[in-house]
Amino acid sequence: MKVIIDRFEGGFALVELEDRTIIDMPIELIPEGAKEGDVLTIFIDEEETEQRRERIRKLMEELWD
Template sequence: MKLIIDRFEGEYAVVELQDKSMVNIPKKILPAEAGEGDIISIVIDKDETEKRKQEIQKLAEDLWE
């Protein structure tokens, strides 16, 4: 998913989604160098997600031993 930073308002970046709707994202979660007109990509890291699921499963199993 790609987002376009439209502008900044206070502590938020107003970004345009692919469907042309606008949402606010806290500036603190964006890279410091992000600016108006920049394109932001959001991706799902499937490898990291699977790794985290396995870690949580292991912790849950260890609780019951």
């Protein structure tokens, strides 16, 4: 998914989604140095997701064994 930073207001970046709707994103989620007009790509990091699931699974096994 791609979003375009429309503007900044207070602690939020107003970003335009692909369907042209505008949503507020907390500024903490915006990469440092990003500015109005920049295009951001949001994606699911499948590799990192799987690594986290595996770590959690191992922790749960340790707790229940």
